[in-house]
Amino acid sequence: MTEEQEESIDLDAKLDEMLLNMRLPDPSELQARIDAIATSDDLGEFHKDHLGRGSVIAKELKNLGKLPDEQRKEAGRRIHAVRQDLQRRIDARQEAISIQEKAGQIAAEGIDVTLDSRHYSIGSLHLIQQVIDEVSDIFIGLGYKVADGPEAELAWYNFDALNTPKDHPGRLESDTMYLDYGDPADEMLLRAHTSPVQARYMEAHEPPVYIVVPGKCYRNDTVDASHLPVFYQIEGLAVDSGIQFSDLKGTLAEFARQFLGPRTEVRLRPHYFPFTEPSAEMDATCPSCEGANTSCRVCGGSGWLELLGCGMVDPNVFDAVGYNPADVTGFAFGAGVERLAMVRYGIEDMRHFVDNDLRFLAQFPG
Numbered sequence: 001m002t003e004e005q006e007e008s009i010d011l012d013a014k015l016d017e018m019l020l021n022m023r024l025p026d027p028s029e030l031q032a033r034i035d036a037i038a039t040s041d042d043l044g045e046f047h048k049d050h051l052g053r054g055s056v057i058a059k060e061l062k063n064l065g066k067l068p069d070e071q072r073k074e075a076g077r078r079i080h081a082v083r084q085d086l087q088r089r090i091d092a093r094q095e096a097i098s099i100q101e102k103a104g105q106i107a108a109e110g111i112d113v114t115l116d117s118r119h120y121s122i123g124s125l126h127l128i129q130q131v132i133d134e135v136s137d138i139f140i141g142l143g144y145k146v147a148d149g150p151e152a153e154l155a156w157y158n159f160d161a162l163n164t165p166k167d168h169p170g171r172l173e174s175d176t177m178y179l180d181y182g183d184p185a186d187e188m189l190l191r192a193h194t195s196p197v198q199a200r201y202m203e204a205h206e207p208p209v210y211i212v213v214p215g216k217c218y219r220n221d222t223v224d225a226s227h228l229p230v231f232y233q234i235e236g237l238a239v240d241s242g243i244q245f246s247d248l249k250g251t252l253a254e255f256a257r258q259f260l261g262p263r264t265e266v267r268l269r270p271h272y273f274p275f276t277e278p279s280a281e282m283d284a285t286c287p288s289c290e291g292a293n294t295s296c297r298v299c300g301g302s303g304w305l306e307l308l309g310c311g312m313v314d315p316n317v318f319d320a321v322g323y324n325p326a327d328v329t330g331f332a333f334g335a336g337v338e339r340l341a342m343v344r345y346g347i348e349d350m351r352h353f354v355d356n357d358l359r360f361l362a363q364f365p366g
């Protein structure tokens, strides 16, 4: 035997002795104890004792540094093998305990998994609001802004600023709902149309003006299929230098096409409004029958539907708000929002809008 050989036998013996002296636990012997553990907390304690900082395995790992190179490798391999084996056994037990604990928790909380979950039904905007939004969007696309004004209004803005004669029937109590009588200067009423906002807006802004004004209006009307005492209008006003009647017709024809369909045609019939001159009512071809059905439910067979009132702003209105009629011209229009909705969707009774019947409302989810 050479000296070298002798030395290597010597080393092997040392290694064996060292490994024997390592006080490593045998994981398979611990299995029975692991199986007996019933809770996550207890298993956590067991983990700490056997793999934690103060554990035998941790101590032996620390000792590795003191061993000569040849021994360190083998000893390290053994320690890691034991550690991994033990960790696997603990993990498997943890999985089983977790399932049991979850089941126990569900039983304790009494959750009945057969109970139907709650259903939250999501509502939608009212059809009137949908139409207001759609009409506003069409005019925003044409460069208009949206404006608004008060519903409790001075008679001045509702009538006088709008060139309405003192003896106009609209001023009667039988037509308009008054809040406060008095001097013409502070007589208060519930506005009968959205037109007072024309005057308010022009007073507060320099021309050019391009606005639409959606809002609630009030009239002393009895409820029937075509009247509600509280209803909605959308007003339009365009004031600039050189605006002509052809601008009115072109703009409103474009609105009708966007709102009712690209084949829609319009016609203007002479009419009277105190604040426009000349004035007109605008009809559109019936989107439902397009004039082809003499018994059409929507247009009554005429092929035409009345859509809105309009006209060129009367110079007296410009005077009342401080604009110079020599500098600017303009047109205005006003449409009943319920009317627009009825024409568009073939609704035959205005009362549907306020009945709050879900069978009606649910047909217009938006």
Ligand code: PHE
Pocket: 192, 193, 194, 195, 235, 236, 273, 276, 309, 310, 311, 332, 333, 334, 335
């Ligand atoms: N304000 C009018 C109405 O309520 C409608 C209208 C507005 C007419 C603007 C012409 C110009 O009937």
